Amino acid sequence: MTYQTDRLRDLVAAELGRARDRTTLLTEAVDDGDLTRQHSPLMSPLVWDLAHVGNQEELWLVRDVGGREPVRRDIDELYDAFKHARSNRPALPLLGPGEARKYVATVRDKVLDVLDHAPLEGSPLVDRAFAFGMIVQHEQQHDETMLATHQLRAGAPVLNAPPPPAPAAPVTGEVLIPAGPFTMGTSTEAWALDNERPAHQADVPAYWIDRAAVTNAEYAAFIEAGGYDDPHWWSTAGWDHRQAAGLTAPQHWQRDGDGWLATQFGRTTRITGEEPVVHVCYHEAEAYAAWAGKRLPTEAEWEKAARWDPATGRSRRFPWGDDPPTAAHANLGQAHLRPAAAGAFPAGASPLGVHQLIGDTWEWTSTDFHPYPGFTAFPYREYSEVFFGPDYKVLRGGSFGTDQAACRGTFRNWDYPIRRQIFSGFRCARTA
Template structure:
């Protein structure tokens, strides 16, 4: 390994056994509070309705959260008797496609709420006694962190379902912050060199983030902030959706077959572009990152702008590498946990913040908003790192490896702090637009 390349230590490893239990209990509680907000915001009819064939009914997500918690925390870690073995198959995401789930004999809203409450009570009993060492699944409370992240990931999925539902607004939050101060440079240079990608020390990291490994990255330029709505409108007004030359073959075919003419939830009025956001009809905010665009749209915009999408390793180097120390940080700003001053996370706001609104969250190289606001498409396919080992089950990551999926990084305003870090990897089909996805561009250094 190149001398002086290191990985930032994890703060979780500094906690005592009781400290780990307290931390895990707090993370689980915060996730459940959010699940409750998302499911209590609508009536039973909306809970059982399928708002889009791309998504499950909200009541399926809720009971699935409980089913996974029962499988891993109550049965596996706790060694307890099953509460509802009869519903294991109903809530196995690999057994039933989302489009088919409304036809299943699912738990109703009241029964689902009762079930997840019973499971949580048992899980907390297990947490009080479970050792925090001696077994990889319980080392540093990993299983509890895994289930916390699973619930928060489904909370973000349920938030995306709320975006797809019809009707009056039912979710509310204060507006996201605006940018203050002078203009930022359009691009930041990331110098050539090696850095440590991934992690081998973060206790709650998931299998596809592991292990830490040295990679070389040629020098490149990356956008200081995600591409904004105003910048994307210029692509629209220049006829970007009508000119095949900007699109890949697969992207152009997708655009034509589905008559894609703008980001999802946008439409044109005589006074400009408008969008629907959680039931609110509003003018598209110029300064916010563009959202609800597919990989193909992001790729086409980048080509039109004379740039490209960053690779996954370029994105992570821009987000984590500190050239002064040679260290790969946990987050762009350092090793401390996210705060409201550093990143737009956890549904604190119901939209991205303006580009440049979080100067406290910038990386050492001066790249902004790499965590939160919008998931960022990269040009990379989803694969395991060298030395990858599936844990604790293949279906979390390994079954998705291959060119069908593109990697997204950084999280969105709907991602909780427990479910994001500088090494976290998300993936989806390149056609997906209902997710809170945006992008930033990169380009090679001139003359290189």
């Protein structure tokens, strides 16, 4: 038991360090002016995210798990995401860049000491290091949010990464997923969050699902066919939003003669036709699917395509199996700063040949965010429960900006259907 506990402590320390390295990269790539500036009313200043991840780490690991004295109780309200809308955060008396860096470093030192002494078993909060895993995922989620802020930032490029791999072979067409039940969600994944639990049977009628996400070239064809001008393809809410927001193309696209340019992290280039379209809202995805004679998959359809193994009937952790992602499986963790073309990760395909369900772009589903049967809020209602209802749509699969610690076949993301500053794309489905 001691050997296993020591290995778990080592894993937690490594994951905490990996998340902090990424936070440091994202916050030190810009000067203090960019750190404190609000780059979009939809996003917090980067310096708020920096101190917020430290504050959450202090609340859960230093105070709750460790039972230690507070580091900075006086700033709790400033970094409570429910008390201050993102648009209002620049007006708060936030910690400055130097102060924020000192604060998160102090908290981390205390957390590593707590980790050395915590039992990692017993109560649900510490069993299998759950609270530590929750904080790792929280920081990585904010790192993806900060990456999205970088995408909205004006100015010269400051982030660099190699291009994603080229496709091994083109991936087109659809796959038939046969009717029948499968195990959705999880009751065994150690760091799964409350909305992923519990595992339950979902009976899904037969359906077809695209082998790859909708590409830039396919989406451009929708635009050229007048898709943004014809209300026939849009829901009532979608058409109202298209008109009110003046949508004519994915966010960051610009006309260039008879083609399109896209700006990614300060670099403007011609779109790559084979790459998945990104920065589209739910309404745009839904309209494209209708124009293509299809629809968006339900959340259960998406998860069955990603996890169900037809040979054994069991649900895997990932499309390729139970092993964690590697660079050969998926485009994750900011290793590349854009989605990869369909077919770039053949090792990550599902048994039925559905590609890139993990990484590249978050994929919109048609399902409202709701609890699974038997859901229990843990360890606090504000993580999931307060968001349940028809206002939010579920996205699945992660993006090129999602870290593997916060991405698995059961992981659920959610957002307003009008949002597109996130790294969102989609694939289509149709009833068999």
